[in-house]
Amino acid sequence: MSNPAYPGINSKRLWQRHLDMAKLGATAGGGVHRLALTQLDIEAHKLLSEWASPHGFNVSLDPIGNMFIRREGSDPSLPPIASGSHTDTQPNGGRFDGITGVLTAFEAMETIHEAGIETRHPLETIVWNNEEGPRFLPSCMGSAAYAGAEPLKAMLASEDGDGITMGSCVDALKNALPHAGSRELGAPLSAFIEVHIEQGTELEASGNTIGVVTGMQGYRRFAVAVTGEDAHSGTTPRARRKDAFVAATDMARALREKLKDEEDVLRFTIGRFEVLPGGITVVPGRVNFTIDIRHPDADVLLELGDQVEPICKREAGPCEVAVNNLITQDPLEFPAGMKQRITAAAQRRGYSSQPIFCCAGHDARHISKLCPAGMIFIPCWKGISHNEAERAEPEDIAAASQIIADMLIDLANET
Amino acid sequence: MSNPAYPGINSKRLWQRHLDMAKLGATAGGGVHRLALTQLDIEAHKLLSEWASPHGFNVSLDPIGNMFIRREGSDPSLPPIASGSHTDTQPNGGRFDGITGVLTAFEAMETIHEAGIETRHPLETIVWNNEEGPRFLPSCMGSAAYAGAEPLKAMLASEDGDGITMGSCVDALKNALPHAGSRELGAPLSAFIEVHIEQGTELEASGNTIGVVTGMQGYRRFAVAVTGEDAHSGTTPRARRKDAFVAATDMARALREKLKDEEDVLRFTIGRFEVLPGGITVVPGRVNFTIDIRHPDADVLLELGDQVEPICKREAGPCEVAVNNLITQDPLEFPAGMKQRITAAAQRRGYSSQPIFCCAGHDARHISKLCPAGMIFIPCWKGISHNEAERAEPEDIAAASQIIADMLIDLANET
Secondary structure (H helix, E strand, C coil): CCCCCCCCCCHHHHHHHHHHHHCCCECCCCCECCCCCCHHHHHHHHHHHHHHHHHCCEEEECCCCCEEEEECCCCCCCCCEEEEECCCCCCCECCCCCHHHHHHHHHHHHHHHHCCCCCCCCEEEEECCCCCCCCCCCCCHHHHHHCCCCCHHHHHHCECCCCCEHHHHHHHHHHHCCCCEECCCCCCCCEEEEEEECCCCHHHHHCCCEEEEEEECEEEEEEEEEECECEECCCCCHHHCECHHHHHHHHHHHHHHHCCCCCCCCEEECCCEEEECCCCCEECCEEEEEEEEEECCHHHHHHHHCCHHHHHHHCCCCCEEEEEEEEEECCEECCHHHHHHHHHHHHHHCCCEEEEEECCCCHHHHHCCCCCEEEEEECCHHHCCCCCCCCCCHHHHHHHHHHHHHHHHHHHHHC | CCCCCCCCCCHHHHHHHHHHHHCCCECCCCCECCCCCCHHHHHHHHHHHHHHHHHCCEEEECCCCCEEEEECCCCCCCCCEEEEECCCCCCCECCCCCHHHHHHHHHHHHHHHHCCCCCCCCEEEEECCCCCCCCCCCCCHHHHHHCCCCCHHHHHHCECCCCCEHHHHHHHHHHHCCCCEECCCCCCCCEEEEEEECCCCHHHHHCCCEEEEEEECEEEEEEEEEECECEECCCCCHHHCECHHHHHHHHHHHHHHHCCCCCCCCEEECCCEEEECCCCCEECCEEEEEEEEEECCHHHHHHHHCCHHHHHHHCCCCCEEEEEEEEEECCEECCHHHHHHHHHHHHHHCCCEEEEEECCCCHHHHHCCCCCEEEEEECCHHHCCCCCCCCCCHHHHHHHHHHHHHHHHHHHHHC
């Protein structure tokens, strides 16, 4: 296809920008450690803003720190057609999770701009703030606040482990981008498409390039606080201990047994587990841990999640336990129209594609409440993600960006 | 008894000094958080040195940071009769563990000095460095290095969680005490007595004031490193996970089952348990944890400790595990002579006493390799220790200090 109405993206530039971004927080193990709105993440925002500047794209920030890079359309009354993802990573995460969705969107927008193509709708590349969540809870904070799923004030008050608030980090981001305009939370979008690495192995197994995401599994997350009593490990007999570690591991094991399905569809994870005070010779008096449960079926998810608190109470032994349901997100399906557009765009370019169900959480989940949304997956080496070894291929990334470019042109003129 | 040869200690001063020391690292919960050779612990050393100064007691430091406060005797050829313990605490620890042994020793020495009693042997109050171990491993570092049980170079190279070495902390201590002299590691001692809170409930139950410590249980400590693979909690099916948390909790549970005795004499504790990377949505790829096993019988201890590695390997699942036996200390008995002296001294003063077995680790363990050593326990409220709620009574502390004073006089003239 060499239709001048659909210009080809610059795959070399797109890959180089992945390499440039990977320098911000590069780890010895070849990954990226760039937690939300740390100085490194703010640098990533600045770099995007520098790339936007020569084209005259406007940059704006909303109150929760989402960033919008905008190319104006011919009809100022129309809301933008948007694409994007996030710049933050997990601790010692990879070079593609999040940033690929931002860079493919930006490359698509830039390609359209350089080809001199006018669109009726404006186009936007969006960086949703704090998608990952290890520094500030909850994850997907920026998109959730934008879509009204989380209250702004509470999100800005969220603190990291050092007591730094998200509010102060958003202020730092604004200071770092003094020319950025202001955007309201929830300002209308006409459509949103997010590119992301699959973080699974279906595309790798099938050999297909493009995953047309059909829907997303739901999830429930819990914070569990176990309180026993600190005691001396040499002098305190077992019968007199209130060992929070023992109680918490009994809870973890009972939960694991209950949340185990033959089909291996349910995802049950304890990812954070903090034992205090943490001395070798101290019986630990406190444990704080998190639970992440995911399932494609809303009823199953509800029922299993409701087991968490009774199981923890049953296994608490001499300790006390408090269970807090941090968040519940129902499974969702993306609109048929968006899936058809992605499938058709892949077909026109000759990229092999397949429907694929999404097991991870993404910003598109929240944005799908505001406008028609869709997601495109590309292959992810061995399914490894949230890991320094995370890998995606330049040609797959280029394919996704090309589809975004083609779709933006269509969406921005048709609708 | 109002024998001028055995002057009475100043119990009010002794209690006030406990209150003064408790200010250095005071916690909101009424405890003390003063980890080894932090600025706060260095302040504690300085405060002792200030109290020593008006009496002309010499202060010296050895290469591992033990502090010696000395009152000279009449025969310069004789090694000192010493008493002491440590100034460092557990994280959010109490106001008595360690410091009571230092302050009772100092009060005894000061009482003898103020009474103008000349002794043949010099007297010393000793502060052993880093007894507790939560900041730097191993615990009882100062006394172990002094007694030759641990190599100086490796101890000085020990790093805390921020990569700060013990060597640099010892330098900071020396800088804070510019007038302190130098003491060689292992310089001879004639005798050593350590006062400590019981950290158990035997004295409280019997109503006795003085515990004549008969011996100490042995212990083995292990560090276990479990390595799996970080993975995305939403996309990675159970069958594909190498979840280090799951493996480590299986190990912990299997160890707990194996190391459970009907008699509740064995002490098995997992006090430190670090899960990495620690994100809610990340299957953890690494867990590092510690094991502390204690038992009065050397053979039982050896046999049970030898089970740790095979059990961990058996329960590792898809993960790898490395087990490191950090330390093995056999049980010990204190010499009959020292026990008799303590019992007799208590009797002379009319304090009720009883033999008691020690379940904790103390500096006297290592020093007993160098000279006749003994330990005196005093009651500890509810046996609670390594905890902000730790409590001991002023009159019990005074009784112990009085016995030390009486014993120092006898030991420093008889032997």
